[in-house]
Amino acid sequence: MADRLKATIIADQRYTIGEVDKRLYGSFVEHLGRAVYEGIYEPDHPEADEDGFRKDVLALVKELDVPLVRYPGGNFVSGYNWEDGVGPVEDRPKRLDLAWHTLEPNLIGTNEFAHWAKKAGTEVNMAVNLGTRGSDAARNLVEYCNHPGGTYYSDLRKSHGYAEPHKFKTWCLGNEMDGPWQMEAKTAEEYGRKATEAAKLMKLVDPSIELVACGSSNRNMPTFAQWEATVLEHTYDHVEYISLHTYYGNRNNDLGNYLARSLDMDDFIESVVATADYVKAKKRSKKKMMLSFDEWNVWYHSNASDLEIPHWGVAPPRLEDRYTFEDALLVGSMLISLMKHADRVKIACLAQLVNVIAPIMTEKGGKAWKQTIFYPYQHASVYGRGQALHLLVDSPKYDSKDFTDIPYLDTTAVWNEENEEITIFAVNRHQEQTLELSGDIRSFEGYKVQEHIVLENNDLKAVNTVNKTPVVPKNNGKASAENGTLSAPLSPLSWNVIRLKKA
Template sequence: MMRKKASMIIDKEFAIGEVDPRLYGSFIEHLGRAVYGGIYELGHPDADEQGFRKDVVALIQELAVPIVRYPGGNFVSGYNWEDGVGPVTERKKRLELAWGTIETNEIGTNEFADWAKKVGTEVMMAVNLGTRGPDEARNLVEYCNHPKGTYWSDLRRSHGYEQPHNFKTWCLGNEMDGPWQIGHKTADEYGRTALETAKVMKWVDPTIELVACGSSNRAMATFAQWEATVLDHTYDHVDYLSLHTYYGNGDNDTANFLAKSLDMDDFIHSIIATCDYIKAKKRSKKNMMLSFDEWNVWFHSNESDKKIERWTIAPPQLEDIYTLEDALLVGCMIISMLKRADRVKMACLAQLVNVIAPIMTVNGGGSWRQTIFFPYMHASVYGRGVSLKPLIQSPKYDSKEFTDVPMLESAIVYNEAQNQVTIFAVNRDLEDTLELAVDLRQFANYRVVEHSILENTDHKASNTMANPQNVVPHAGGDAALQDGRLSASLPKLSWNMIRLALS
């Protein structure tokens, strides 16, 4: 039987933009077992002196996560940051209204800063613009970033942190367009609040970068008027606009599910167009950059989450167990962002541990890598450099929601300093291997270092604590390069990473 074929041309001149390392960020919210039982578990056999799980630290270091958004999420819109600083024994337990639990506040700003240093990441700090506003936000920046000699900076020093944390990236609230959000606002209400908050935060520390809230998702009735109104208020005072999206396969239609990254492509393009409209309206010379600070597959745990008892501490919420097909869509979503690396500069896979996460743990026990761990890890470790636009010819298919879905989804990253090229490629075909031919004549003196493949005979296969190696990449790919022409077989329903280096 004739195998399907795809082709691609890769040229150094077809540069999209520099990949900001923060594109591979993640997210830890005070939600479920992300913090308590996830990154932190006092008394765990593998916990350090502060209670942070060293096994989890090691897995996060494998991912080379450059930045982590904290402490929310919906949580932040009802959070008093002062509850999470000072002596732990004196901290208040609170009803956590966003997720219906009790927050112990054992972990707060300073402890999270300590943990971030242990894993080698930066912090993307979020401020509460739901129940609070500019005053509390400016105080938090002073507490975190001002050296000394003022009330809030000296309070931090009295808490044992002589040197400022110097958090450079800050989110102005979370999903403020959502009726589910504590302190939900109209676009004008939020825009005015975000503007005044941005002003005082940057007066305290002019070096920080700020992210304004875009729509919670593109299905919101207020999309994209929300973005236009918010940017009308904040354009000159913020550096990024946020995007959030999650996809699911509740109707069990794999072909349609794997095409949903096309929706993400269109979402990104729509937001860029809205940003550029406001740029034109304001006669500005500044391009607004994007922060895709929540994205993932999320649907497996929806039913079980409805049964969780309210007002418990760190219940198992949003604990999706991911399959191979979920990992393939995560790979396609990473590719979507790399295709607009000129504008999408930050992103946060939501979330990092236990809560819709690449890493899972057992309380008092072990930890393991979910299927989605691997495309995320491949991109984060090997996707640093300049994103190149490949010219692709691919067979296509139609699905329930999409037409002309390419079987081949691919992104290219060229790291000139290290003389390396990485090809990320997903074969969406449910039945057949895709034979890929790549014109790489500008890289004729390169060699194939690795062709890693994530595949399984069962596209619903997942990893568990008992079987953590069920779905893992193997190095058995057949990619070969000769005289600037690369050939490779991409198995059906597979994630592929092909690494090239100068001979």
């Protein structure tokens, strides 16, 4: 038997990255595929409540403890007239959604989604259309949603049965406006000017809101970095966040390279931080721009089947990736990347929540179930609240096709001082060998291991289905802590959650 690899960490409560904003564990529901219809909303389902929302889905969302959900898009929002989705349902128009080539029945709109969010115990991250529409529609929507009453749009909301304002705090200024696939795509100058004017009007209606400007659709866009610099030169004084989007896939079946993709995510974040700080310096500003990573996930399994879907159907099964165990490992590492940048990434949205590249899947008229990626997302959301710690990590490394010096140990830790708990999240990227983790935790005197959760599977391509769930976590890890030293064997290709609490 081969010798076990060894890695070490030092965790000290004096060395923190920053407070983890609860919104780091947000998600996304777009009018796309079966995310809304047959996802969160299915009035004929046996589990439907009085409003047509699936109670089994709500229960799973609550298990994830999702703090924020971006809505209603996504590419969809760039052609969306928000007025189509309010008022009596029987009076709402059916529209062609040009983003996804479907028919939108508008059975669910702003008010219904706000109502669902309250049931789910989450907040709404509302997006406005800066594609086919602009500042006027955006400020009217803010008035409709957030103004208490006595004006045209706030009283219109009341007439629709919602006496109290929704008080949406976070708003996205459009979506991926650099993308040629986007309805009414813009140059950086065009979008920067339009977003600035929309931001000004929206904040005149409600000065308490926070705004997210569109960053690049992904870092491979030819205008990446210059787009962020130009957009922020226009919007810097009017917004609180710049957005990032990324998706990864194991298209070449190269596991070592695939599991290193979180290093690309790290570099992406740090590049946007550098660009934002360049604009800060150029403006001599005292304001520090924060980041909203409001689309991230694995997405590639469904690409071929999506090409076969005919146009203009209602809620076709689009983007329904069936996630493997190896996908769950990468999602775990991506969550670690977000936590490691908690000082600047304050919002992040796993895209998406139900059926569409999602941790939760449903059958029409049938059951709901947890995909493999449900578990690392749940663990991070539930246990990753508090101060992100700056760990000193020493790990053996490997090289792959696109990356060098990839640590086999991918790890971070979050300290919840109030609850006197520290949680260590770790992925062992090694495909064959156990990694012996040794941790110096003398700063956390008296902390003992409460549980060591492990997600592992011998079949890298294993998927969970409605009837079979081979990929589930087990509380069977062997971590222990004694005299200020943590010892934990991390099995090959495993996601680990080591929870310690002061005795």
